[in-house]
Amino acid sequence: MVNYVLAAAARHQATAMLAELETHTPGAAQRLARSAFTELQTWPELTVDLVPETQTGSRCSVAGAYDFGPPALISVADAASPARRDFTALHELGHHFQKHSLDLMEAFESQSDGGLQLEDAACDAFAAEILLPTPLVDHHLDATGPTADTVADLWRAGAASRMAVCVRAVQRLPAPGHILLLDGSGRIAFAASHGLRPLRRGSFQGDIPVIDRARSSGRGRAQGRTQVRYRDGILGRELHAQTAPMGGYLVAVLVTDSAPWRRFTPPTKDTGPQAGDYLCAHCDEEYRSFDPACSACRVPHCPECGRCSCTPRVNEHLCPGCFIKHPPAMFADGSDRCLDCS
Amino acid sequence: MNPAQSSAYERLVAAAAGLKVPDAVREVATAPPRDPEPSQIWRAVWDDTIQLLVITAVADDTVQAVPVSFERYADTDTLLLPAGASTLEQPLALWWGLQLSLPWYVLDRQISQLTLPLPASTGLTRPHEVPPGATWGSTTPHPTAAAAEYRAVLADGLAELSGAQWVPHGSGVLPELLQRRGITIKQLASQLNLQPPHALAVWRGQAPLAPEQAENLAAVLGLGTDEVLAANPALPAPVIHELGRPSRRPQVRALATRTATSEPDARRRAAFGIYALAARQEGTTTDWSARADRYFELHLR
Numbered sequence: 150m151v152n153y154v155l156a157a158a159a160r161h162q163a164t165a166m167l168a169e170l171e172t173h174t175p176g177a178a179q180r181l182a183r184s185a186f187t188e189l190q191t192w193p194e195l196t197v198d199l200v201p202e203t204q205t206g207s208r209c210s211v212a213g214a215y216d217f218g219p220p221a222l223i224s225v226a227d228a229a230s231p232a233r234r235d236f237t238a239l240h241e242l243g244h245h246f247q248k249h250s251l252d253l254m255e256a257f258e259s260q261s262d263g264g265l266q267l268e269d270a271a272c273d274a275f276a277a278e279i280l281l282p283t284p285l286v287d288h289h290l291d292a293t294g295p296t297a298d299t300v301a302d303l304w305r306a307g308a309a310s311r312m313a314v315c316v317r318a319v320q321r322l323p324a325p326g327h328i329l330l331l332d333g334s335g336r337i338a339f340a341a342s343h344g345l346r347p348l349r350r351g352s353f354q355g356d357i358p359v360i361d362r363a364r365s366s367g368r369g370r371a372q373g374r375t376q377v378r379y380r381d382g383i384l385g386r387e388l389h390a391q392t393a394p395m396g397g398y399l400v401a402v403l404v405t406d407s408a409p410w411r412r413f414t415p416p417t418k419d420t421g422p423q424a425g426d427y428l429c430a431h432c433d434e435e436y437r438s439f440d441p442a443c444s445a446c447r448v449p450h451c452p453e454c455g456r457c458s459c460t461p462r463v464n465e466h467l468c469p470g471c472f473i474k475h476p477p478a479m480f481a482d483g484s485d486r487c488l489d490c491s
Numbered sequence: 492m493n494p495a496q497s498s499a500y501e502r503l504v505a506a507a508a509g510l511k512v513p514d515a516v517r518e519v520a521t522a523p524p525r526d527p528e529p530s531q532i533w534r535a536v537w538d539d540t541i542q543l544l545v546i547t548a549v550a551d552d553t554v555q556a557v558p559v560s561f562e563r564y565a566d567t568d569t570l571l572l573p574a575g576a577s578t579l580e581q582p583l584a585l586w587w588g589l590q591l592s593l594p595w596y597v598l599d600r601q602i603s604q605l606t607l608p609l610p611a612s613t614g615l616t617r618p619h620e621v622p623p624g625a626t627w628g629s630t631t632p633h634p635t636a637a638a639a640e641y642r643a644v645l646a647d648g649l650a651e652l653s654g655a656q657w658v659p660h661g662s663g664v665l666p667e668l669l670q671r672r673g674i675t676i677k678q679l680a681s682q683l684n685l686q687p688p689h690a691l692a693v694w695r696g697q698a699p700l701a702p703e704q705a706e707n708l709a710a711v712l713g714l715g716t717d718e719v720l721a722a723n724p725a726l727p728a729p730v731i732h733e734l735g736r737p738s739r740r741p742q743v744r745a746l747a748t749r750t751a752t753s754e755p756d757a758r759r760r761a762a763f764g765i766y767a768l769a770a771r772q773e774g775t776t777t778d779w780s781a782r783a784d785r786y787f788e789l790h791l792r
Binding site for chain 1: 676699767778782788
């Protein structure tokens, strides 16, 4: 769960990092905003490499990495979008500053995890602040918070990636919620969350009510209430949602209350995550489950018989006495009835 | 070439040039190493010990394996497999009763694959049924003493491989010790004369203390040096597993060459490097495999 204290601490840390950047290399922030990757390649203390995205295998879950060395090394996945590549390069530069400044490290000492989460969140905030300076963000996102249209406007106004814009906009949400970037198939290309459990990249949201309407309308615009989908079909609480097109993608702003596009938005009922419904293929039990699904059949284990939907490895026989399927060990040689019935 | 005038190495190269390596062996031996599977024949290597093995079972971090040799020595407990029993196309001797559990990280390269199913049990007891064409060895024509000595050598080699270790054993409570004494990152850097990034990694429990550093810190903490060393970081199990995969071995070896260290030292260096690597990652679960990819990409450029 993202907490508000951490988000505030990350923004505070990012401000200190920007001051450190200005002391380190005066005027660098503007050059980094124009092209972070190109600028960083000129820094003698850093070795910055572009790694083909295919080199990271099918997982491709690590967009960038930083090793403090010496020498300090940064690798950035060769993403399709130069803007996304720059955001990642700036995120890694954030690690470089935080790991080399004993003053910046002081913020970690009050964190229960040694500041691991704070360091990462501050890197995002630092990158977003460079790519989308506060005056530009203030100009597009007013005090009521971001709408789907103002998020898209902010993206068009700057040189930042859609991802950076989502990170910056989620900081301005007036209530717990998400800003989602969805591709044409309705899958999450990027998700920034605030006060709610984060959503997984790649998860399909294309058929949840508001997103579905936005996609089927052909214009990418819709608003209303919906629940987002977590792992294995588990649904989150109901949220107020609004969508807008954003350069071939769909941006969706979802909040629990205080939706900036409405005059008055009461909080939605906190129904919490709702488990998926399943029908057991073996014992016909109808059940709901939060358990992780089997990786093969995508169905969690039935609480009644303990099985998922996979075909059993053991060849079972139906006993005509008790009408229960048993493994071969339950039958004496030559007998068609199980040991319990014979 | 006149053998009398050539070196042993030259004679070996000349002999090797005359060998016909079966296509299946060449294919599997030159392919990128993959995770082990039962019935595969592997070369296992650790320090100076080299041994051919048949994998009989695979668990998360270990395999059960039986030593295998080309049929020169045999005893009554050796299962002799015909040439058609593996893609090596050579008769093989399977040394029954020597099965041991070995860590994945001693597996060096797969060289072949059995084409016949082994008996279900490869333990101490000899099975009643053997694969088609296989027979149990006898004391003749080879002298018993030589076969017994060969079995003993194999047993020793397998014990060496089974006992191979590289994983540091720390309880991981070092950060707790430092924080309980109120030692800040700045103080730690000053006390141990560490660069800030390294001081942060030690303070977070992502980098181990060397014995001399532990001795230095022990006085500050009011503890014994051994107690401080015992509090060193514990590596996450998925990192240990990832570095034990045969596909990582060429990378670990390349790192060892580059850093002029031993293979176990390079493995420990990589493990803590992967653990402390700052990686921008999608999803909520740490993808240690992708992080390991990135670590080696950074360090083997």
